[in-house]
Amino acid sequence: MIFERISEKSLEVALQIVNSNPTYNTYEDGNPSRPLEEVRSEFINPDSESYFIVHDDRPIGIIDFLQNNPKDNCPWLGLLMIHGDYRSLGSSDPQRISSLQVIKH
Secondary structure, eight states: OEEEEOOSTTHHHHHHHHHTOHHHHHHHHSOSSOOHHHHHHHHSSSSOEEEEEEETTEEEEEEEEEEEETTTTEEEEEEEEEOGGGTTOOOOOHHHHHTOEEEOO
């Protein structure tokens, strides 16, 4: 499993992951799907870092966080979202957990 930074080029993939979670979207803002512009402002901004969670060369989720929240000088996890097709498949394999890598762009 690796993490790849979300970019303007990969924004459509982020949109697919976000819109594969209509219940969350409805809970969050009353609509089951989100437009591209909303996803762009959430994941491409100067305040937070947004990455795809990639497994077997497939983006299966998104993580968005602040390395340092200015309100308390601590890291904050803003979002951890798994694509609807990959939820509840689980793996507690310690080998997978220990093989996490981050790719910075």
